[in-house]
Amino acid sequence: MLRRTFLALIATAALSTTAHAQDGKTLNFGIISTESSTNLKSGWQPVIDDMSKALGVEVKPFFASDYAGIIEGMRFNKVQIAWYGNLSAIEAVDRAQGEVFAHVIAKDGSPGYWSVLVTAKDGPVKSVDDVLKNGKTMSYGAGDPNSTSGTAVPGYYLWGANKIDPKTFFKNFRVANHETNLMSAMNKQVDVAITNTEAIDRYRQNTGKNPDDQIRILWKSPLIPADPIVYRKDLPADLKTRIQDFFANYGKTEDQAKKLAVLQYKGFTKSDNGQLIPIRQINLAGLRAKVESDTTLSAEEKQKKIADIDAKLADLAKQVASAK
Secondary structure: OOOHHHHHHHHHHHHHHHHHOOOOOOOEEEEEOOOOOHHHHHHHHHHHHHHHHHHHOOOEEOOOOOOOHHHHHOOOOOOEEOOHHHHHHHHHHHHEEEEEEEEEEEEEOOOOEOOEEEOOOOOOOOOHHHHHHHHHOOOEEEOOOOOOOHHHHHHHHOOOOOHHHHHHOOEEEEEEOOHHHHHHHHHHOOOOOEHHHHHHHHHHHHOOOOOOEEEEEEOOOOEEEOOOOEOOOOOHHHHHHHHHHHHHHOOOOOOHHHHHOOOOEEEEEEEHHHHHHHHHHHHHHHHHHHHHHHHOHHHHHHHHHHHHHHHHHHHHHHHHHHHO
């Protein structure tokens, strides 16, 4: 009921803003909820202000309480440009007329970041093995369902690899953003939590404290591709070019570099929907494993579902091969 009400409000609001967005008077920039809106606004607003000046179009920040809110905002044209994680960008591309046109470059120049499972440094949990053996007695801070580092990557590389469904494996399971999960683990409000290295770096910068003194990293994922920037593909072609050029060139002056440093970024580089393929493969591989272990399916149903997934994986492999 609440979700239907939210979608109705989004749709109604979209009717009043679509004309302005499409005639170039206003653009809304969606910002995923990796931490509190107050922190995100203070970090992104200077960049958004510079975008407004460069484009000659008023750009406004758009916040929602979760990733789905930004995706739905783009779907109903209340959001025209957005910063996503790779998993939420897949939803935006598939369901909300989104198109990846750039991705961020981390402050240290790295091409991505990492998902991490953390616990309090002075707590009783010392290793992933402790979690795997005692999860039934533990509380777990999970990531947003549409989060790459909060759900997709640990779901495949950590939980899936150990044939675990965290929703049923832990005594208590709660969903929050990266910032909240980090603080919850530090303060022993949960036994273990998923966050990412970007959230840890932001904590270090914002507080001046060394998070290594307060948390223990139990598990670290393979590298995750850097966060994509997405716009609606039905924006005017000349406007899309100007938007992409703004991001591709932003961060080259000392003033711009200082503004990006607050976000833990060095700049942006051009990209496309192809950067989402690794995450699509992870999702499909995880889904395949679930189907294989599903005892409620008949042999025929299971074979059909697996064949469909394998066909999609094969298609993605062809896309990777053709891009080389």
